Amino acid sequence: MNQDSVKIQQLKHRYRNSLATKLEELDSYLFAFEFGEGNIRSRLVELHEYLHKLAGSAGMYGYDDIAKMARDSMAVTNADSEMPEIIEVKDSVTRVRDLLEQHA
Amino acid sequence: MVGDFAVGKTSLTQKFVNNVFSDKYLTTIGVKIDSVMVDDTKVIVWDVAGRDSLSPINANYLVGAAGIVFVGDGTRPSTIDAMSSLWETTVDRVGDVPVVVALNKHDHPDWSVSSEQIIEFSNRGWDVFNTSAKEGENVKSLFESLVHKMN
Amino acid sequence: MSLNQDRVAEISQSLFDRRQFAYFLLDTQWCVLEASNNLQEFGFSNLEVGVDATDEIDFLVGIDISDNHELSMISSPAGDPIRVTFIPSVSTITVVIMDARQEFLRQKQLQQKANENELLLGTQEKLLSEIEEAKIKLELQNVELQEAARLQSSFLSGVSHEFRTPLASIMGYTNLLLKDSDETSANYLSAMKRSSKHLLSLIENLLDHGKFDSNEIMLNPKSTELAEVFSDVELLVRPLAETKSVNFTITTDWQAACFVVLDDSRLRQCLINIIGNAIKFTDQGRVTVVASLKDDDLHVSVEDTGIGVSEEHLKKIKQPFWQAPDTGKSGTGLGLTITERIIEMMGGALDIDSSEGVGTTVSFNVMAPSIEPTFHQEAQVLTQFNRSLSVLMAEDDEDIAFLVTLLLEEQGVKVVHVANGALAVDRLQHEDFDLVLMDLHMPVLNGYDAVSQIRGAGNTTPIVIMTASAIEADKGRAQELGCDGYLVKPVDIADLLNIAQQLVT
Known part of the structure; x- marks a missing residue:
């Protein structure tokens, strides 16, 4: 495991190229959370799960900053505890999205 | 006509006496004498060389004066400040004769005269005129006012 | 000055002819008693014996003639510069007229130049102060302009930001719809996506522009x-x-x-x-x-x-x-x-x-x-297995699944990947594995429920939980359910293999 193999490089490349889409997806979850219809708690869960996914994969691909920020944001968007303020959610998710944007 | 150099003593005199004006600056050497009738009075105008950095006013030219026109340049405050010391020189030589003040170049955009100065001159009993030798503004009034005071 | 008549006579004798000076003699009533012949040369034409000199000569009017007096530079009636000297005696005054043209020229040159220079200096000073004022004014205007530009760009970035969020959500939803749409819809959706993307890139440009204006752009080399x-x-x-x-x-x-x-x-x-x-x-x-x-x-x-x-x-x-x-x-x-x-x-x-x-x-x-290219740090020598390991991985995130699969395969591990807990449970009913890697958050059946079903079915294959968040990593619960270990993402393949070595013996 000296240098990444070609396949892994390709995979990393693929991941990097997917960051823009992930940014769009995160934005849409955030938007849905803020303006969507139906139960707000379930919308928060969806957002939370997306952050969860992001935290996992970003860390695996070496984007430690995104992973950390996403985990921080997961703590804010945890629907099991008290319902967070919309503004708090927005703030923390925006920090994640800004990082994504930086890398995308 | 007494004042600093290049304030317009000759221009005012020439405008009044001969109704001519030239933008070109020509320094007066010594004194130029002109005469003109104001109503029934023959006025002999002594257009005295201005005070400059090289020479003070030659007080000999002031002897016998029956009235003084102090001329200052409204665009050069120093020439107006100078009037007080010129007055001292003058009063030494000719006594407390009637005085009018011409603040000349009133047509110029750089005109800057403080109202305090005008008030100070008025307090001395001097009539103050904003003049423009170029436009002829107040030139006649200036001399007529002096003649009126002298009579 | 104390010239007596003898002296004047002497002067007139010697110099009249050269026309450098003329003279006349007055009594105390300004009446001309005597006049030199050359007075006409200076323009004194009517100055004859017996006339009142003040009628003819303006500069005599008002002059005090009781004392020595001199008018050093005055115009003659002919317009030439002359010097006039009054020399009083007991009952007469001698008025000496001298040509002063040379002196006039000398003085004129000197004085004209000096005065012009001084005027220039004054103008220069004034100009300098005007320049200074203009500079200050410009600086003020500049500050105002900068403020206006800052306001404009902060407005731009504000507006752009407001646009971007809903737009991004349109794009996001379009993406989600695209995933399972028929061909016609897909065409429409792709067009929507392209348009949104274009709009988004315009907005990004506006934002960037605003950031430049407010110096917010930072390079990250x-x-x-x-x-x-x-x-x-x-x-x-x-x-x-x-x-x-x-x-x-x-x-x-x-x-x-x-x-x-x-x-x-x-x-x-x-x-x-x-x-x-x-x-x-x-x-x-x-x-x-x-x-x-x-x-x-x-x-x-x-x-x-x-x-x-x-x-x-x-x-x-x-x-x-x-x-x-x-x-x-x-x-x-x-x-x-x-x-x-x-x-x-x-x-x-x-x-x-x-x-x-x-x-x-x-x-x-x-x-x-x-x-120099930065090589990835040499990992510790990895545990070698005598035989090829087989691993079942339940992970819904393709990005992670692909990467872990590849990394493990490069170490000679065989990996089967399923996308949720239910599929993992199903797979384990038909196939044996050396190790199960289980994500927690998965659709259909989550990690915990899957583990409990697997253990409930009597399967003892070692299970390692993978989770993205240490907060969610509930060691106690994992053990209680019968998990053998767990890893927090990002999962280090070396850690994974180490755990595998401990579990698979």
Whole structure:
């Protein structure tokens, strides 16, 4: 495991190229959370799960900053505890999205 | 006509006496004498060389004066400040004769005269005129006012 | 001055003829008693014996004649400069008129020059103070302008930001819809996506522009493999070229693993903008990109055979918001402005050369200090297994699944990947594995429920939980359910193999 193999490089490349889409997806979850219809708690869960996914994969691909920020944001968007303020959610998710944007 | 150099003593005199004006600056050497009738009075105008950095006013030219026109340049405050010391020189030589003040170049955009100065001159009993030798503004009034005071 | 009559006579004797001076003699009533012959030369024409001199000579009016007196420079009635000296005696006054032309010329030269100089000095001082005032005024105006520009750009970025969020959500939903749509819908959705993307990129440009104005743009230079940047860019722009009959090539002159320090995402942005423009304005022919690296300087030229730019437009092309009229192309007119500013920030310059109807060459350079390639740290010698391990991985995130699969396969591990807990449970009923890797958050059946079903069915295969969040990692619960270990993502393959070694014996 000296240098990444070609396949892994390709995979990393693929991941990097997917960051823009992930940014769009995160934005849409955030938007849905803020303006969507139906139960707000379930919308928060969806957002939370997306952050969860992001935290996992970003860390695996070496984007430690995104992973950390996403985990921080997961703590804010945890629907099991008290319902967070919309503004708090927005703030923390925006920090994640800004990082994504930086890398995308 | 007494004042600093290049304030317009000759221009005012020439405008009044001969109704001519030239933008070109020509320094007066010594004194130029002109005469003109104001109503029934023959006025002999002594257009005295201005005070400059090289020479003070030659007080000999002031002897016998029956009235003084102090001329200052409204665009050069120093020439107006100078009037007080010129007055001292003058009063030494000719006594407390009637005085009018011409603040000349009133047509110029750089005109800057403080109202305090005008008030100070008025307090001395001097009539103050904003003049423009170029436009002829107040030139006649200036001399007529002096003649009126002298009579 | 105490000249007596004898002296005057002497003077007149010797000098009359040279016409340098004249004289006349008055009694105390200004009546002329005597006059020299040459008085006419000075213009005193009517000064005859017996007349009142004050009637003829203005400068005598008001003169005090009881004392020595001199008018050193005065005009004669003929207009010439003369010196007039009054010499009183008991009952008479001698008035001596001397030619002063030479003295006049001397004084005039001196005085005219001196006074003019002094006037000039005064004017100069005034001008200087005016310049100073103007400078202060300009500075004030500049501050106001900057404030206005700042307000404008903060407004722009505010508005852009407000636009972006809903737009991004439109794009996000479009993406989600695209995943399971039929062909017709997919076509429509793709069109929507393209339009949204275009709109988004316009907004991004506005935002960037605003950030430049408020100096918020920061470069983030890092170790970058140049080839990767260029292949990324090629991937992105090639489809654009392929929709037209444009022959698109990229030529680079460096070795495969060439690492430099620069802000790769900004470089990408510049390349995409410049190459994108070249393709956009070229309907046939070619777009040729040539990049070379020399002396820590990356030079790129993008040559196209497009419509070109007229000389007149070339001057304006880098101005913000400017767009060539009548090209039928849309945009904010900010792309090139931003690109140029980024390039300048990166220590380079942008140059555009174009002839209308023939094509355009945009070239730029940026600082690109090379460094030794950073090899990934040598991992510890990995545990070797005597036989090939087989692993079942339940993970709904493809990104993670693919990567872990690859990494494990490179270590000789066989991996079967399923996308949720239910599939894992199902798979384990039919197949044996050495190890199960279980994600927690999964659709259909989550990790905990899957583990409990597996254990409930009596399966004792070692299970390692993978979770993205340490907060959620509930060791107690995992053990209670019968998990054998767990890893927090990002999962280190070495850790994973170590755990595997402990569990699989």
